[in-house]
Amino acid sequence: MMYRYSMTSKRIVITGASRGIGLEMAKILIGKGHSVYGAVRNPDGANDLREAGPTGILQLDIGDQSSIDAFGQELASITDGIDILVNNAGITSNDLGVNRRQCNPWEIDPAIVLEETQINALGPMMVTRNVISLLEAGNNPVVLNTSSQLGSMVIGAMMPSDVAYNVSKAAVNMITVMSASTNKNVAFVALHPGWVKTDMGTDAAEMEVSDSAGAIVDSLLSLTIEDSGRFIRWDGTDHPW
Numbered sequence: 473m474m475y476r477y478s479m480t481s482k483r484i485v486i487t488g489a490s491r492g493i494g495l496e497m498a499k500i501l502i503g504k505g506h507s508v509y510g511a512v513r514n515p516d517g518a519n520d521l522r523e524a525g526p527t528g529i530l531q532l533d534i535g536d537q538s539s540i541d542a543f544g545q546e547l548a549s550i551t552d553g554i555d556i557l558v559n560n561a562g563i564t565s566n567d568l569g570v571n572r573r574q575c576n577p578w579e580i581d582p583a584i585v586l587e588e589t590q591i592n593a594l595g596p597m598m599v600t601r602n603v604i605s606l607l608e609a610g611n612n613p614v615v616l617n618t619s620s621q622l623g624s625m626v627i628g629a630m631m632p633s634d635v636a637y638n639v640s641k642a643a644v645n646m647i648t649v650m651s652a653s654t655n656k657n658v659a660f661v662a663l664h665p666g667w668v669k670t671d672m673g674t675d676a677a678e679m680e681v682s683d684s685a686g687a688i689v690d691s692l693l694s695l696t697i698e699d700s701g702r703f704i705r706w707d708g709t710d711h712p713w
């Protein structure tokens with residue numbers, strides 16, 4: 473069944489919508505009346521997302537190509553277009569079982585760099601590739617690729633503890649600008665969400681998740697094709713490359 477769609481309500485896909493910034497963005501966007509499709513690794517466990525009342529909950533593991541393919545097919549079976557894709561899901565080296573404080577270029581196992589880049593950079597690239605025809609059928613379509621200040625050459629050099637994470641987010645930035653230069657139908661924007669109090673950001677972080685997600689949503693909803701190829705902070709200002 474195709475869901476009905478009104479011009480004021482955007483059809484928005486958010487990956488990693490089970491917790492953290494992705495869940496908070498989903499809640500805010502649902503509260504604003506948008507149709508949110510939350511993509512999660514484990515739909516049965518996505519109780520917080522379910523309580524928020526999304527239009528759909530879809531299974532997606534961005535580290536697994538067969539899951540990405542099935543996700544694209546499932547999405548195409550429930551909607552004929554999407555207006556926004558938020559590639560939010562991501563990991564740090566901690567999630568791969570190593571201490572991210574000991575992941576500098578002199579100590580890290582290169583297999584960690586490859587796996588993290590596969591998940592953080594190639595995962596979103598392949599998700600986008602799988603749903604690009606749905607985006608091209610959308611209104612003012614936007615892909616927001618969640619990067620990090622640590623993917624910036626300027627900031628990454630000052631915070632060199634986790635080369636796997638920094639490389640993976642630098643790759644997100646490159647994929648974003650190359651997507652922008654090769655597809656003029658969709659806006660591709662890289663995002664630094666701030667240092668945010670989530671499982672990843674830890675309690676030591678600077679920003680509350682509601683402040684980060686609220687600002688990202690405001691910025692996201694004002695993006696147009698003119699913004700394609702930018703790297704922005706949560707508040708829509710330019711982040712240095």
Ligand SMILES: NC(=O)c1ccc[n+]([C@@H]2O[C@H](COP(=O)([O-])OP(=O)(O)OC[C@H]3O[C@@H](n4cnc5c(N)ncnc54)[C@H](OP(=O)(O)O)[C@@H]3O)[C@@H](O)[C@H]2O)c1
Binds near residue numbers: 489563667668673677
């Ligand atoms: N928090 C910060 O300070 C900060 C700073 C800069 C950038 N970022 C970026 O912002 C994004 C969101 O971060 P966060 O702080 O909200 O992180 P988080 O609280 O750790 O949440 C991570 C989310 O990604 C999902 N995920 C992880 N691996 C996945 C996979 N293979 N397939 C699908 N989903 C997967 C998780 O799903 P499960 O629940 O299934 O594990 C979860 O929903 C990430 O891309 C992160 O790199 C965060």
